[in-house]
Amino acid sequence: MGGCSSQSCHRCFFEYETERMIVVKSKVVGSVFRLIQFLILFYVIGYVCVVQKSYQETDSVISSVTTKVKGTGFTNTSDLGGRVWDVADYNIPPQGESSFFVLTNMIVTPNQTQSTCPEVSSMFSNRITLLKKGIQTGLCMNYSETVKTCEVLSWCPLEIDINLPEHALLVAAEDFTVLIKNSVTYPKFNFHKRNILPDVNSSYLKQCEFNRKTDPDCPIFRLKDMVSEAEEDFQTMATRGGVLGIMIDWNCDLDWPEHYCGPKYSFRRLDNKIPENNVAPGYNFRFAKYYKTTDGRETRTLIKAYGIRFDVIVFGTAGKFNMVPTIVNVGAALTFLSLVSSVKWSHLQNTHYL
């Protein structure tokens, strides 16, 4: 545009070049041409706008999660006797973060003190390797009548963690419930929302329980239901431990206020349960409770805790109309539209029709 010579710049500014047009009257060429135009328009309207919503600017969710587990269980073991477990006992860490652990099985080693004792031989399981759980003193002694091992300085007696109970001790854990409070923000759009929806009232929340069909908005989940939705067996998972992901999907289209923009829950096991290549299968960790005897010596109860860790994972993208992606997408489509008219057909018609 604008073939301006320098001596007449003002006049030239209002000059405008155009092209001579020749109208071709051909049903065949016209039909194909209109079809392609239609396909491009269909792509723009159908795919870009409706399916992909490419006219929108997007933002990623930022989120805060609070959890609260409820329920009481009872175990009867030789180590601990009959014992009631409440939330302060089995919920670790206690402060209700987005990742919480429910203890369901354990190996308890009470009354450990800093002293020396014979190393535990893993002959129990017919392997010879020693379990390195202390510092060798250099002495060796009889571990049992038949086995001789070396003495170690450690928390004694040593933990024998080979005989894990075959069934989860805290069977009742499957009926525990957890209340999940989730607050999300899309900072770019200054949008805030909570998973406890405003139209849900307090009395409903006092007694409801999440069910995908009947109660999809209730934020109280029975542990067994979540494990079942992930297509796992609760008692199997409770015995050796595992990690369960509670995924909350907050994908939202903010252009339509009447549109549902709320949490969509799904559940998936996150640790590897496949038997091959599973070093340390399941999920467990060791922690200790420390005591002092009357003479001031420190003693501890070591607990190897097996259980299910629940990770609340919040993700999502919100989209809202924005000029830039709209212009970009419509521009790209128009380029194709104009190329269809100019590039290909001009050649076709030059050769055959003119």
Add this chain to the structure above:
Amino acid sequence: MGGCSSQSCHRCFFEYETERMIVVKSKVVGSVFRLIQFLILFYVIGYVCVVQKSYQETDSVISSVTTKVKGTGFTNTSDLGGRVWDVADYNIPPQGESSFFVLTNMIVTPNQTQSTCPEVSSMFSNRITLLKKGIQTGLCMNYSETVKTCEVLSWCPLEIDINLPEHALLVAAEDFTVLIKNSVTYPKFNFHKRNILPDVNSSYLKQCEFNRKTDPDCPIFRLKDMVSEAEEDFQTMATRGGVLGIMIDWNCDLDWPEHYCGPKYSFRRLDNKIPENNVAPGYNFRFAKYYKTTDGRETRTLIKAYGIRFDVIVFGTAGKFNMVPTIVNVGAALTFLSLVSSVKWSHLQNTHYL
């Protein structure tokens, strides 16, 4: 382009098709045409480049946070007597993660042991529902002179959590301070930065306190100030507990090194404080300290802890010039520019001016 016949491909490679141009000299058409061109250029330069910075490639922040609370408080209760609280007492978890909790109010149930006791009736609050906190043994007995409840096996005596102190016990918590260290990375651009800016010296940091106007770069925050910025009352929030978000916005334009690329702090309450539909309002959790008596029996002090959980939430996007989005955006604008010249005007001129 390139209507080549196969027999003369080399010559055809240098052939080039062009169009006959006709220069239209009309002040009206020219003016409108230039105006539209100007609007498109204005959109490209003003909106796409300056406002939206669409010529940039973007990356999301990854972050690591360390927190350290300071302060000492004093409480005087019938259960515990006069007692000083330091950071090891009220800060849970202690290890200074991005989410930390300051205990401000509590219900303490000391000297619990595994035994049997009458179930607590919630007649206290004129409701009849029993608080299920143990396993029923089948026996029933007198809870008080007027109320008869059933015996449970549990941690006894049971917690009576109905009478929460009306005012937060740890009043001094509002003057506690927290040092937040935040280190961010934009991996795509290999950009690293900390919220303690390089031009801030050590002596300033020893005594400063964040203030939006006078000390916006100080990473030490008084708890009360943060709650006030979120438009909440500290003592009200401290009584029943709550969750406060400390948002750190790291949006950066990395094309301009002299531009400020630093943390922008804001504060927002994340839990639901609206009275309706608030199941378990506020924020609290239960934890226990375990002891052993001289005869080896386990006993515990159960604490229902109310307080403020502070969630440090880091978010942001960095942008830097990149060819692809630039080409895409300029291309889209040029499409419109060229369409303005070719599509609409050609028709107008075909009909009226030629």
Add this chain to the structure above:
Amino acid sequence: MGGCSSQSCHRCFFEYETERMIVVKSKVVGSVFRLIQFLILFYVIGYVCVVQKSYQETDSVISSVTTKVKGTGFTNTSDLGGRVWDVADYNIPPQGESSFFVLTNMIVTPNQTQSTCPEVSSMFSNRITLLKKGIQTGLCMNYSETVKTCEVLSWCPLEIDINLPEHALLVAAEDFTVLIKNSVTYPKFNFHKRNILPDVNSSYLKQCEFNRKTDPDCPIFRLKDMVSEAEEDFQTMATRGGVLGIMIDWNCDLDWPEHYCGPKYSFRRLDNKIPENNVAPGYNFRFAKYYKTTDGRETRTLIKAYGIRFDVIVFGTAGKFNMVPTIVNVGAALTFLSLVSSVKWSHLQNTHYL
């Protein structure tokens, strides 16, 4: 397009306008024209497709991490005597989250009780400022023969945290190992993967150790190796504490299933080690173990814990072919291609060649 008059709309639908083409035979113009076409094509194919992969739709990773530390250490201090440390002692929090702490140095203050004692003067370090660690009672008394300080109500005796051991107590920590299990999801593409790759077998995992050259897929890391890769000295870092980032990069191109889509590990120190402007350098926190004496009084052991916090930070973007970005990018390139042919050259040729 479509100069249709309203009376014959059906016929006009099949009309198609085209332009008269003039083939210019000039080696110079043709060469330059082809060169520019080639450069644009080169940009599209080389840069957009191969380097930037702009034909792809992208998604951000969501991830779950489990960690398990192994190792036993021994310390010999005047406070605690000879003592063996196992994972339950030094790993805080114990439950194997994405952020875990290994205690390597400490200041222990045993047998603290709620009582009154003289405030600690920081004359130890030749500064006069008092360490505010309690509530002043109003009385003043002799702290030592030469120094007189005021009495405070606090956990007494007060912690004297000025004399940190110059060498990390838990020297053996450098040989501890950590198993990191990381499970990632790209929800948009329904893609799941773990950092323990399927072709790795269990016996290999039992004895392997990460090494960038020889064992890049082993998910077991020696603590010292990680610190060395971050170009830090383990014992220096262990003495005053620090934060080490274990970055796992999951950038994946999902269009090529045979392509490697796996974790890429890197390590970087996240806290500020530069001596200037380092308020509270290193990383430490205080926690306490609570005991009860035979007469029911509470006593505690306060531990100021120094050590290395390891933050496992997972990030990454997956890309997969998608129509919209492809159309947008090809469209933008075609715009430039068509502008090259129409705008500039038409003017050039109008003036000089026709």
